[in-house]
Amino acid sequence: MSGKEDDVITKIVVISSDSVLPIDAAMKIYESETSIVIKETCFGTMVTGPRKDVNRVIQEVVDLDRNHIFVKERGFPPGDERRCRASRGGGPRPGFHYLREEVQMLPMIGRALDDYEKKVPLKKTPEKKKFEIEQLEDIIRSDL
């Protein structure tokens, strides 16, 4: 087993910012002069390298727009044959659909984080209830 120091990890950086573009994040990483590999993607970048270096670089990128850049670890390295669509005949890679769903929520989460930081008081919103089965039955019957 590899030790903690040469532990190579991959992190996905998803950018949902109005002021930072994926290329800005990529440039920041290129500037860092560390031995890490990055891959630019449609949602941000993937960074692979020794854990310490990756964490340091990621922190620098996140600091560009703290509440609108999101990071998670990734199991497979970029371009891994078992996941990369280049070797799988095209189509979205497994796991992409989930990421895409969450990426659609990120602007909301970013705004909420801004408010949380500013300590904006939480408005009480009425709890949404699921559609009652009786109501659905009534609608179906009313059409008959």
Add this chain to the structure above:
Amino acid sequence: MVKVIIYPTNSLILSDLVERFGHTPIAMMAKIKEKVSTVGVDSPPLNITPEEPKMGLKYAAVEVPAGVRGRMAIVGPMIDEAEAAIIVNESPMAFGCMGCARTNELTKFLIRQRDMPILEVDYPKGDDEAREFVYKIGEFLKSLPKDEKEGEE
């Protein structure tokens, strides 16, 4: 610093929020990384061996499909390791690439059985709900102990 298990176990939002508030997320991605990068059996697509469904027997009965037991071989130790949990309900996308509905139900059941702080929220569908979602998670994570920072890198 507390180890917080997240459900859905591969969520970007939850993993990020837990780390943002100074705790360690226990997520599927790190476990998968161990599976795919450990030197040993290299059977595509993962280093899943016949041992995994056997390990899953600790969490699911023998008549449960091998797929559930195999998944529980990864998820089960994550639940054992956790010191707190965040469960997000109403996540239809958790059914699909991530795994089967039965594994998800069993995961949530086993998390709820543990005697540890647990927060349950729903995925937000609008700005107000997102604010409530983030506030609840933020307050929950802030309420967890945050010591032993020196030992961490």
